[in-house]
Amino acid sequence: MNTYQSNVVTGATPNPVMPTPDTIDEEFIETANVIISTAVELVRQLIPSHQSAIAIIIDKNWNYVRKYFSLSEKYANWAHYSTAAVGYGIHNWILEQNKTIRLTQAELENHPQWKNFGIENSKHPPMRGWLVTPIVDREGKNWGLIQLSDRADGDFTQEDEALFTDFTRLVTLSLEKSWELRNLKKKSQ
Numbered sequence: 001m002n003t004y005q006s007n008v009v010t011g012a013t014p015n016p017v018m019p020t021p022d023t024i025d026e027e028f029i030e031t032a033n034v035i036i037s038t039a040v041e042l043v044r045q046l047i048p049s050h051q052s053a054i055a056i057i058i059d060k061n062w063n064y065v066r067k068y069f070s071l072s073e074k075y076a077n078w079a080h081y082s083t084a085a086v087g088y089g090i091h092n093w094i095l096e097q098n099k100t101i102r103l104t105q106a107e108l109e110n111h112p113q114w115k116n117f118g119i120e121n122s123k124h125p126p127m128r129g130w131l132v133t134p135i136v137d138r139e140g141k142n143w144g145l146i147q148l149s150d151r152a153d154g155d156f157t158q159e160d161e162a163l164f165t166d167f168t169r170l171v172t173l174s175l176e177k178s179w180e181l182r183n184l185k186k187k188s189q
Helices: 023-046 073-078 090-097 105-110 158-187
Strands: 049-056 066-071 101-103 130-136 142-151
Touching: 023 049, 023 066, 023 142, 023 158, 049 073, 049 130, 066 073, 090 130, 090 142, 101 105, 101 158, 130 158, 142 158
Parallel strands: none
Antiparallel strands: 049 066, 049 142, 101 130, 130 142
16 A cells, blocks of 8 residues: 555646647646556555655656655655655766666665755655666656665565566556657647
């Protein structure tokens, strides 16, 4: 069960890709929201974890981020956390990597880009290890990232990483096909 309370997004957010969203853009955004909100739930169940998050970041610009969380009952105290993601520290660094990263808690805390959420430290759900991978389309464009933290039992494994990467490919393909459908509809207007 997801205890996070703020995953509802309504309407297309104007951004560089869709500066003046129309009905077709709104339809795409609705479809993308369903894909992302479903995926954030599924991945936490697929690889038993207490936290998952998906962030769609337009052109690596955190001003246009759309983020979804799934938190287990263990993190019920953070069910109303709603501060917008800004790409601070290791979260910004990961966008430049374009590859899956798996870190234990000790490796995470010792990473040179780890900033422990800066001024949000006391408010943000704590991380307990990290498995993160970019959402990269066939042309190499980075759409954002999918991440897991606090595996239900032990540290994330190589098998988890392989399954996680495959799952992300499926999410990426779903988003990509939805975007292609949006573009076809735009051309036929």
